[in-house]
Amino acid sequence: MNKTKSQTFDSPKQQCVEVKVVFGRKAEAQKVAQILLDEKLIACGQIYQIESIYVWKGKREQAKEYCLEMKTKRSCFQRILEVVKKLHSYQCPEIVATDILELSDDYYKWIIENTN
Numbered sequence: 001m002n003k004t005k006s007q008t009f010d011s012p013k014q015q016c017v018e019v020k021v022v023f024g025r026k027a028e029a030q031k032v033a034q035i036l037l038d039e040k041l042i043a044c045g046q047i048y049q050i051e052s053i054y055v056w057k058g059k060r061e062q063a064k065e066y067c068l069e070m071k072t073k074r075s076c077f078q079r080i081l082e083v084v085k086k087l088h089s090y091q092c093p094e095i096v097a098t099d100i101l102e103l104s105d106d107y108y109k110w111i112i113e114n115t116n
Contacts, residue, residue, distance in 0.1 A: 015099055016111050017077060019070045021084055022052065022094040029068040032087055041080050042070040043114040071100070073115050 019042070023029040026047060033045040046069045053062050072080065077097050084095055103111075 015074045017074050017097040020096045021068045023066045026066045029066045033068055040116040041076045042072045043111040045070040071111050
């Protein structure tokens with residue numbers, strides 16, 4: 001069996017997603033990631049700095065922010081949404097889930113084993 005074989009999952013219960021949340025402070029992103037890991041809602045998270053350009057309350061803004069990208073199961077998204085909204089300092093945080101259409105069997109199993 002080829003270890004790099006990829007697999008496509010059609011069942012919503014089996015699909016994995018990548019969730020992206022943007023924060024104004026790195027410490028806030030780290031805190032949320034730790035809580036989500038502790039609750040086994042995510043298998044992993046990566047935090048990196050970004051530069052955002054957006055309109056807020058009719059005014060163009062530009063800011064350095066921190067993006068937290070997480071891998072999880074689709075079935076965990078609603079609970080992640082609740083936790084992030086409760087803890088996030090922004091009035092309207094970016095919380096986006098994107099389907100992972102293909103991934104290796106090993107990585108899929110790892111995500112499933114490390115999330116509720």
